[in-house]
Amino acid sequence: MPATRTRKKVADLGAVAAGLAHEIRNPLNSLYINSQLLEEMLSELPERSVPQKDDLLSLARANLKVTQRLNDTLSGFLRFARPPAMDLSLVDLNRIVEETLRFLEVDFSYHGVALKTRYHASPLPLLADEKQLKQALLNLLLNAEEALDKEEKVIRVSTGARGGRPFVRIQDNGRGIPRADRRQIFRIFFTTRKNGSGLGLSIVRQIIHQHGGTISLRSREGHGTTVTVSLPFEAQFRAMYPGRLPLALPPRADR
Ligand SMILES: Nc1ncnc2c1ncn2[C@@H]1O[C@H](COP(=O)(O)OP(=O)(O)O)[C@@H](O)[C@H]1O
Ligand SMILES: [Mg+2]
Known part of the structure; x- marks a missing residue:
């Protein structure tokens, strides 16, 4: 493929990736907030009110950590794909x-x-x-x-x-x-x-x-x-x- 066409393809792919990242951002944000709430609600349950409280809590914490990490990766990628204007x-x-x-x-x-x-x-x-x-x-x-x-x-x-x-x-x-x-x-x-x-x-x-x-x-x-x-x-x-x-x-x- 000629160099200019390759470059155009790479640029298109970059735009698609940035668009995709934007699409993912809002639902991911909800997921993040929900995970936070869930973790809070579970940790506030009285001891022994739910038999598997500890298991549920550690699952909720694991989910929170993963969504947090995804959020960071996504923000970092968006920053890279659309660098802010220089001030x-x-x-x-x-x-x-x-x-x-x-x-x-x-x-x-x-x-x-x-x-x-x-x-x-x-x-x-x-x-x-x-x-x-x-x-x-x-x-x-x-x-x-x-x-x-x-x-x-x-x-x-x-x-x-x-x-x-x-x-x-x-x-x-x-x-x-x-x-x-x-x-x-x-x-x-x-x-x-x-x-x-x-x-x-x-x-x-x-x-x-x-x-x-x-x-x-x-x-x-x-x-x-x-x-x-x-x-x-x-x-x-x-x-x-x-x-x-x-x-x-x-x-x-x-x-
Ligand atoms: N000062 C350093 N000494 C050793 N390895 C380094 C150093 N800086 C960067 N690296 C290597 O480069 C990789 C990429 O760095 P970076 O882009 O900052 O991503 P991250 O820190 O998230 O791994 C690191 O994972 C590491 O392998
Ligand atoms: Mg680093």
Whole structure:
């Protein structure tokens, strides 16, 4: 099949999948709410009023968990199929990284993860969708955390500028990625984790590409993984999309 026809077919399939996901969303939502109610009602029954109360309750809880998971998968897929519009503003990559890490601080210390950070000495101005960029970083940091399998758990995060471009690097000393998996990890729904969704990295890649950036990965099995996200400076980003961006941005506190 010629390349253009193949591409059209893939695009059509994508639209069908997104439509299907939308169709499933409402009934799934009812199912989710009903499962919640059922679980509540069962747990409030007086002890021994129904002989199989415990069995019923554990069935209801299992259903609730499955519907919750389906809901998450569906929302993730819809987000991927129809990425939200970019809400651009002038931001400092250092601050974005710092705030994302602050969000994870408690979780990291609870799990015994040593976090080591190194920030570029001066601000790194980007034109970015702050919420989306934080989402991407969060996904990468959670992957790093989930990969940690050693007694000493370390995640290093640094920012800098290299080759005239700002970057953020996330390094873990976890299990690493087997060679055979490396080409697959960005594919939607690819996961090696028992409770994984396989959505994290496909969304990360989408967000980074929308920001005109690149993502690269180095990994050694058994030793750890380093992910580097490189992004254009504000001026470079403007040059990449001439005429398509607002010339003046509203003033921000961090400008
Ligand atoms: N830092 C990492 N170390 C080891 N494996 C990783 C790392 N990041 C991603 N992976 C691999 O890539 C897969 C896909 O990641 P992702 O798209 O975030 O989905 P999920 O986290 O739901 O599995 C993971 O299941 C894991 O096998
Ligand atoms: Mg993930």
